[in-house]
Each structure stands twice: as structure tokens, then as C-alpha cells.
Amino acid sequence: MSRGLWAEALLILALILLGMALGAWLGNLWIGLSVGLALVVLRLFWVVMRLALWLEHPRSPIAGRYAAGWLGHLGQRLRRAHLAQRRRDRRWLRLIREYRRAADALPDAVVALDQHHRILGFNPAARQLLGLRQRDLGLPVEHLLRQPDFIGFLRAADWARDVDVPSDYVAGQVLSVHMVPYVQGRLLLIARDVTRLQRLQAMRQDFVANVSHELRTPLTVLSGYIETLLDGDEDEVEALPQDLVRILNHMHLQSDRMRRIVEDLLLLSRLETTSPNEEQIELVHVPMLLNAIAEYAEHLSGEGAHHIVREITPELRMRGVTRELDSLFSNLVFNAVKYTQSGGTVTIRWFKDARGLVFEVQDTGIGIAPQHIPRLTERFYRVDVGRSRTMGGTGLGLAIVKHVMLRHHGRLVIESVLGQGSVFRCVFPS
Numbered sequence: 001m002s003r004g005l006w007a008e009a010l011l012i013l014a015l016i017l018l019g020m021a022l023g024a025w026l027g028n029l030w031i032g033l034s035v036g037l038a039l040v041v042l043r044l045f046w047v048v049m050r051l052a053l054w055l056e057h058p059r060s061p062i063a064g065r066y067a068a069g070w071l072g073h074l075g076q077r078l079r080r081a082h083l084a085q086r087r088r089d090r091r092w093l094r095l096i097r098e099y100r101r102a103a104d105a106l107p108d109a110v111v112a113l114d115q116h117h118r119i120l121g122f123n124p125a126a127r128q129l130l131g132l133r134q135r136d137l138g139l140p141v142e143h144l145l146r147q148p149d150f151i152g153f154l155r156a157a158d159w160a161r162d163v164d165v166p167s168d169y170v171a172g173q174v175l176s177v178h179m180v181p182y183v184q185g186r187l188l189l190i191a192r193d194v195t196r197l198q199r200l201q202a203m204r205q206d207f208v209a210n211v212s213h214e215l216r217t218p219l220t221v222l223s224g225y226i227e228t229l230l231d232g233d234e235d236e237v238e239a240l241p242q243d244l245v246r247i248l249n250h251m252h253l254q255s256d257r258m259r260r261i262v263e264d265l266l267l268l269s270r271l272e273t274t275s276p277n278e279e280q281i282e283l284v285h286v287p288m289l290l291n292a293i294a295e296y297a298e299h300l301s302g303e304g305a306h307h308i309v310r311e312i313t314p315e316l317r318m319r320g321v322t323r324e325l326d327s328l329f330s331n332l333v334f335n336a337v338k339y340t341q342s343g344g345t346v347t348i349r350w351f352k353d354a355r356g357l358v359f360e361v362q363d364t365g366i367g368i369a370p371q372h373i374p375r376l377t378e379r380f381y382r383v384d385v386g387r388s389r390t391m392g393g394t395g396l397g398l399a400i401v402k403h404v405m406l407r408h409h410g411r412l413v414i415e416s417v418l419g420q421g422s423v424f425r426c427v428f429p430s
């Protein structure tokens with residue numbers, strides 16, 4: 001205990017003794033004791049008053065003779081705690097300011113929203129990109145960003161994906177909007193200007209589409225001539241030098257491959273740049289499509305080389321674009337045949353369950369190592385380029401599958417074990 005506290009304790013003891021002495025002098029110990037205790041209470045009251053005054057003005061020193069006493073001791077402790085708290089507060093304030101400055105310096109618009117999507121705050125970029133003003137604080141964000149795609153995105157509340165929306169504020173600008181949940185249902189809306197990126201993407205798509213389109217006619221002419229030469233009279237073909245026949249056969253194979261790449265590129269660019277129009281969407285008789293594909297797969301596989309098993313629910317149809325679904329199913333079934341050794345099994349399934357409408361192709365083929373699976377739907381991504389070419393692959397099949405799935409609001413799941421086989425599953429909303 002400090003000296004101050006000892007002194008205070010001695011003072012209290014002295015007051016009690018004084019009271020008792022007074023009691024002895026008066027001949028009534030109780031009266032004396034009561035007076036002594038009353039003095040102690042008064043002293044304590046006075047100390048508390050001083051302390052309360054000091055706490056109201058903590059900057060004022062506890063001056064005079066009390067500085068060394070009990071009050072001084074308690075005061076100093078409180079003062080130290082108070083100063084430490086102030087240091088902590090200052091540190092927090094500095095940190096908050098730094099975060100604020102960092103958020104202000106971001107080129108992306110950042111808007112904090114509460115659980116009802118009302119605006120709590122935003123950074124300067126949000127003024128420029130979204131046109132937000134101070135008076136918008138507290139308003140629901142959908143009152144200010146009214147694009148139907150954005151409203152749909154908010155309602156779906158699937159924050160794993162982002163959405164590209166044309167800006168309401170700057171004409172011709174495209175924003176990519178992303179939501180990040182933080183505390184207690186609050187969200188950070190992050191909007192980025194992707195106009196340039198989209199323009200570049202559009203340029204790339206146009207370029208690929210134009211080149212493919214321009215190549216289509218000369219290629220058709222070339223393969224036509226080669227086919228004419230090879231399909232001529234048997235005597236005429238036999239009359240040609242053997243080397244020339246070999247070269248022509250090779251040219252035929254390669255021009256055919258180029259034609260298929262061009263066709264796939266044109267299909268891909270159509271899938272990427274247009275959205276399916278209502279007239280193309282119909283109730284597709286999927287079992288009919290799948291049976292035709294299975295028959296073609298048997299033909300492709302040659303004399304009973306693969307077991308093609310059909311587990312197709314009859315009469316189960318779905319809404320979609322027939323040509324696109326045909327392309328999707330064929331790509332997956334033909335891949336299963338291409339990448340399964342002779343004698344293997346390819347199972348084609350079409351059914352409905354709790355997940356929705358499910359199309360599944362399972363094979364007992366070469367399988368795919370896990371590191372390749374996330375990249376398979378990229379254009380020209382092939383696990384084994386040589387093998388894909390020998391099998392007549394273009395490297396675009398799964399990219400087409402991905403786009404058709406997107407256009408049909410479906411989900412593609414790939415499961416595979418190297419050396420054992422793969423399952424390609426397409427789940428469509430029912």
C-alpha cells in the first residue's frame with residue numbers, strides 16, 4: 001500500500017479514536033463513536049466529491065496537499081488508465097483514417113450497404129462511377145442503380161458471382177459489380193469500370209468471327225476440289241502417281257480439320273455474342289436427340305468396340321435451343337468415345353431428380369488428372385494435344401459445352417479419376 005493510502009487509513013483511525021475519546025469525556029461511548037463515524041463518512045464523501053470533480057476535468061492536476069494522499073493515489077491511477085486509453089484511441093483513429101484514405105484512393109467504387117441494401121457510406125470513386133451524392137445516404141441502392149440485371153443480381157443474392165451492367169450515370173460505360181458480405185448482413189458493393197476490357201473482348205470476338213467467316217469459303221472450295229480429285233473414277237485415281245494420292249489424302253484430312261475448327265469457332269462466337277432469341281427456344285425432345293447421338297457414337301466407335309449404354313427417361317423434354325443442345329450432347333458423348341479405349345463402356349443418362357434435369361455421360365476411359373479439370377472448358381485447352389489431334393479433336397468442344405450450359409442456365413460438373421474414367425454432368429433447372 002502506498003504512503004498516501006496509509007496516511008488516509010491513519011486519518012480514519014484517528015477520527016474514530018477522537019470520537020471515542022469524545023464519548024469517554026461525555027460519559028457516553030456510543031455518542032462519541034457515532035460522531036467519529038460521521039466524521040469518517042464526511043471525509044469519504046469529500047474524497048469522492050474531489051474525485052468526481054477531477055473525473056469531470058481529468059486534465060486538471062490533483063493539486064496541493066491532496067496529491068500525495070489517498071485521492072492523489074487513486075487519481076494518479078485513474079489518470080494513467082485515462083492516458084493509456086487516450087493513446088489507444090489515437091492509435092485506432094490513425095488506423096481508421098489510414099483505412100479511409102486507402103478506400104478513398106481506390107479506383108473502384110466501394111459502397112457500404114446495410115442488410116436492407118440501404119447506403120451507409122461510399123468512397124469518392126462511387127461519386128464518379130455511380131453518381132452517388134451525400135443526400136443518397138440511407139436510400140436503398142436499387143433506387144439509384146436501376147438496371148434490371150443489377151436488380152436481378154440483388155434478388156438472387158448469389159455473391160459468388162458478379163454482374164456486368166451498363167452504367168446509369170455515364171453513357172456507354174460498363175461496370176462489373178461484385179458484392180462482399182462483411183459483418184451482420186452488411187455488404188460492400190464494389191463496382192469496377194470494365195468498359196475497356198469489354199471493348200477489347202468484343203474486338204477479339206469480332207476478329208475471330210471475321211477471320212473464321214473469311215476462311216470458310218476458301219476452305220470449302222479447297223476441300224471440294226480435293227474431294228473431287230479423290231472421289232473421281234477409280235481408274236482416274238489409280239492413274240495418279242501414288243505420292244500425289246498420299247499428298248491429296250493428307251491435304252483432305254487437314255483441310256477437313258481446318259473446316260471443323262472454323263465451324264466450331266463460328267459457333268462459339270455466335271454463342272458468346274448473341275443471346276438465344278425466344279423463337280429458337282422450344283420444348284426439346286431430348287430422348288430423341290440422345291438416341292440419334294448414341295447411334296452415331298456406335299458408328300463412330302466401329303464394330304462393337306465400345307459398349308454404349310442408354311439410361312434415358314423416355315418423353316422427358318426440356319426447354320431450350322435444339323441445335324445448341326444437340327451440339328452439347330454430341331460433344332460430350334463423342335469425347336467419351338474418343339477418350340475411352342476399345343471395349344470400354346460409355347453410359348448416357350437423362351433423368352430428373354431433386355437437382356433438376358440431369359444429362360450425364362460416364363465413361364471407363366483414360367480419365368483426367370485433377371489439375372487439368374478446372375481448365376478443360378478453355379478454348380484449345382487439351383490434356384494431350386497429340387492425342388486430341390489424332391482423334392480429330394479441335395480443342396473447342398468443351399468451350400462450346402460451357403457456353404451452351406450458360407445459355408441454358410445450367411451447371412457443368414466434371415468428375416474424373418485418372419486411368420479409371422470420367423463423368424460429365426449437366427444439371428439444368430427443371
Ligand code: ADP
Nearest residue numbers: 335336339382383384388393394395396397398
Ligand atoms: P478436343 O477436341 O481436344 O476433344 P474438347 O474441348 O472437347 O477438345 O476437350 C478438351 C480436352 O479435355 C481434350 O483434349 C481431352 O484432353 C479432355 N477430355 C475431354 N473429354 C474427356 C473424356 N471423356 N475423358 C478424358 N479426357 C477428356
